Amino acid sequence: MWSRRVQRTLALLAALAAAFLLTCADTALAPEDQAAARLVARLRLTDLCLFTEARYTRHPSQADLHSPFQDHPLALEHFPSGSLLTPPIPHARLADPAASAD
Amino acid sequence: MPAWLTRQQALIDFTLASLARRKLKNLGLLLVYTLIVFLLASVMLFGHALRREAAAVLKDSPEVIIQRMVAGRHDLIPPGYLDRLGHIRGVQSQQGRLWGYYYDPVVKANYTVMVPGPDAASPVATGRVVVGAAMARARGLAPGNLISLRAYSGRLFSFTVADVLDHDSELVSADLVLMTEADFRAFFEITAGHYTDIVLSVANPQEVRNVAAKISAALPDSRPILRDEVLRTYESVFNWREGIVLVLLAGALLAFAIFAWEKASGLSAEEKREIGILKAIGWETGDVLKMKFWEGALVSLTAFLLGYVAAYLHVFHFASALFEPVLKGWAVLYPRFELTPAVDGLQVATLFFFTVFPYTVATTVPIWRAAITDPDAAMRG
Numbered sequence: 001m002w003s004r005r006v007q008r009t010l011a012l013l014a015a016l017a018a019a020f021l022l023t024c025a026d027t028a029l030a031p032e033d034q035a036a037a038r039l040v041a042r043l044r045l046t047d048l049c050l051f052t053e054a055r056y057t058r059h060p061s062q063a064d065l066h067s068p069f070q071d072h073p074l075a076l077e078h079f080p081s082g083s084l085l086t087p088p089i090p091h092a093r094l095a096d097p098a099a100s101a102d
Numbered sequence: 103m104p105a106w107l108t109r110q111q112a113l114i115d116f117t118l119a120s121l122a123r124r125k126l127k128n129l130g131l132l133l134v135y136t137l138i139v140f141l142l143a144s145v146m147l148f149g150h151a152l153r154r155e156a157a158a159v160l161k162d163s164p165e166v167i168i169q170r171m172v173a174g175r176h177d178l179i180p181p182g183y184l185d186r187l188g189h190i191r192g193v194q195s196q197q198g199r200l201w202g203y204y205y206d207p208v209v210k211a212n213y214t215v216m217v218p219g220p221d222a223a224s225p226v227a228t229g230r231v232v233v234g235a236a237m238a239r240a241r242g243l244a245p246g247n248l249i250s251l252r253a254y255s256g257r258l259f260s261f262t263v264a265d266v267l268d269h270d271s272e273l274v275s276a277d278l279v280l281m282t283e284a285d286f287r288a289f290f291e292i293t294a295g296h297y298t299d300i301v302l303s304v305a306n307p308q309e310v311r312n313v314a315a316k317i318s319a320a321l322p323d324s325r326p327i328l329r330d331e332v333l334r335t336y337e338s339v340f341n342w343r344e345g346i347v348l349v350l351l352a353g354a355l356l357a358f359a360i361f362a363w364e365k366a367s368g369l370s371a372e373e374k375r376e377i378g379i380l381k382a383i384g385w386e387t388g389d390v391l392k393m394k395f396w397e398g399a400l401v402s403l404t405a406f407l408l409g410y411v412a413a414y415l416h417v418f419h420f421a422s423a424l425f426e427p428v429l430k431g432w433a434v435l436y437p438r439f440e441l442t443p444a445v446d447g448l449q450v451a452t453l454f455f456f457t458v459f460p461y462t463v464a465t466t467v468p469i470w471r472a473a474i475t476d477p478d479a480a481m482r483g
Binding site: 003012035042054058 | 111114115118119122155156158159160161162163164167169171174175176197199203211212213214216218219234236267268270271272273274275276277278280299301325327331332335336339400403404407408410411414418434435436437442443444445
């Protein structure tokens with residue numbers, strides 16, 4: 001015979017395990033959100049609208065390496081979301097390996 | 103009931119009674135433990151879901167974008183470039199894009215002003231604009247309202263809001279202002295034939311890199327950006343962000359590790375006496391170890407499940423409310439979006455391993471040391 005204490009604890013763990021399984025089911029059954037993808041295709045968009053304060057944070061994929069330092073060569077970039085975004089990654093050097101990364 | 107099961111049930115019962123004797127201390131531990139799992143799981147789930155969302159949303163973004171660089175900066179595409187691109191073998195179609203930024207001093211926000219492509223399903227009419235949902239919120243706009251914007255030339259332009267873009271697409275459209283090509287050229291004073299950049303589609307997807315290389319050779323001041331690179335940018339953006347949050351959390355993690363280690367490995371005199379008594383009344387070393395194993399397993403499993411489920415609800419059903427202030431930065435316009443639930447099984451398994459396993463081991467090892475000593479010595483401390 002299970003003691004009441006054990007029964008309560010096992011019931012709690014079973015409830016938590018069921019909640020965990022429910023999260024798995026929720027993930028599996030979640031419908032893909034098509035609205036944003038359709039708009040991207042329709043308007044030919046390139047970036048997520050997460051940070052709108054500077055052009056290199058609004059469109060990181062379109063920014064060049066110099067854009068965070070736009071005022072003068074030694075300028076510190078001054079938008080806080082710059083610290084949350086990685087610097088623009090150098091794009092592939094397609095034709096001339098000696099050319100600058102951007 | 104099999105003897106083994108009865109034995110485990112008795113051990114769990116005893117363990118629970120033992121935990122209940124130090125209720126406050128153990129509840130405190132469970133709370134801190136759950137909080138740590140919650141924070142780690144939230145960062146992990148949020149990062150993964152954003153990466154998935156970016157990849158899913160941007161999979162149909164333009165195949166190749168051609169920018170023109172002047173003195174290291176992005177410049178307008180002059181007339182003639184579109185035709186020259188059309189002559190490059192492999193290019194299926196080429197269209198100029200018109201877009202730019204507008205700073206609105208009324209709400210101190212930047213908008214992305216854009217002309218929808220010629221094949222857009224619902225083009226806007228002259229004198230009318232379609233605006234993003236966050237911009238409509240910031241300016242208090244609804245369809246039919248008038249909005250006046252002062253152009254960089256100083257002229258005042260008035261537009262009628264024809265529509266507000268769907269809330270479901272806010273992640274990509276929060277700050278958009280869509281207008282006709284004629285309005286755009288008049289507003290920014292861009293003469294006909296000039297474009298912000300060019301979008302290309304390539305006949306054979308395998309040839310995208312070769313076509314881009316040909317374009318770089320034909321137009322040396324151009325900079326092709328491939329869709330792959332856009333997706334790669336977003337992959338690295340969110341890796342970086344997840345890494346930064348984890349670094350910030352590292353202090354809290356270390357504090358928890360010390361706390362858990364101290365709690366789990368440093369046996370109090372009371373616990374040592376308890377083990378001594380158990381041994382003296384006939385418990386075997388194996389039983390003591392199993393009892394402590396159950397203690398570690400119950401605490402860590404409960405903390406893991408509670409923390410993970412809370413993190414899942416936080417990220418996918420409460421719009422990551424705790425992260426919002428960090429992500430918002432200085433932005434006046436911030437999209438309200440709900441991420442599509444996406445979980446990486448390997449990440450969850452890693453989180454489980456690194457939260458449940460160390461604590462269970464840290465609980466068991468010192469007990470094993472105490473349990474193999476003489477009961478009399480253990481009772482005397």
